[in-house]
Amino acid sequence: MMVKFKIPYFFLFIMFVSFTAFAQDMNSEAGKLFNEGNAKLKAGNYMGAVADYDKALKIEKDYRILYQKGVSLKKAGKLEEAKVTLEETVKANKDFEGGYNALGGVYFSLGDINAAIANFEKVLTLGINAKVKNAIKKNLSLAYTKLGTQQIKDGNSEKGIESLKKAVENNNYDAAFLALSKAYSENGKWDECIAAADNALKYRSGIGKGGPYYYMGVAYKNKGDNAKAEEMFNQAKADATYKKLAEYEFGSLK
The missing domain is CATH 1.25.40.10 (Tetratricopeptide repeat domain)
Structure with a gap:
């Protein structure tokens, strides 16, 4: 993004x-x-x-x-x-x-x-x-x-x-929290990823909702909480930027 x-x-x-x-x-x-x-x-x-x-x-x-x-x-x-x-x-x-x-x-x-x-x-x-x-x-x-x-x-x-x-x-810059969430996801730090994504949504002013929900979905998937991951990917699919990524990840949960 x-x-x-x-x-x-x-x-x-x-x-x-x-x-x-x-x-x-x-x-x-x-x-x-x-x-x-x-x-x-x-x-x-x-x-x-x-x-x-x-x-x-x-x-x-x-x-x-x-x-x-x-x-x-x-x-x-x-x-x-x-x-x-x-x-x-x-x-x-x-x-x-x-x-x-x-x-x-x-x-x-x-x-x-x-x-x-x-x-x-x-x-x-x-x-x-x-x-x-x-x-x-x-x-x-x-x-x-x-x-x-x-x-x-x-x-x-x-x-x-x-x-x-x-x-x-x-x-509390939303884009910085989103970038942090992505970085933590890429480094396998799932709890930190979720916390950063949650703050990106909390302080959101210029970013879409898809990014934070997508990275939370990835984190929950890797933590073994598929129900929560599905919920996050469903939210992310509403954002055109993350729609295909979220759909792919959602499909992989089945």
Whole structure:
């Protein structure tokens, strides 16, 4: 089953909104250019915003200007340039949580999941409020899920399971529980498989019901509980993705 991963970017927007009030403590000309860039960023003119931020940075190299430039470059799809700019941002202010979060998002998009995780985890050390902490932990869960599924695909199921366990420790992510259930099934850990599948259903928000029921059916079959396995496979058959697999397993019980 293909699992889609998407970093939630609402935190970047929160930081953008909060910055508009700070231009007044910059150099007046830099602040004017900063505000003009912010207006263009908000309007979707990302490279126009970058041009204004570049002008402002020639006057004052403020971490907030660097950050907004990095966000604009990310939105424009210029990930390598965004990475360089956001690295400059956190060098300019080592305690700026928004910079690390944005940098983590860029690394995630570039496929460097370990670097993404390192930046998201850095945010959690900076005394952030509960709302931001929850958002960052969701980002971490997504990153650990992607890392774990890739590790399993590469043949390292032990590391993959550890990464997926970290994913669900950070957030009750349904896709991570489903991936864990599949991994436990492939490793013959039937009780763990059932528990993970049960949590996938409990916290389900984006996945179908078929996967969790299918892996529970496999687990119950291997535990010798055919009645329970039949029940799970019948539930799984209602999901088109797992219909044929469930029908095959159901038939093998006869």
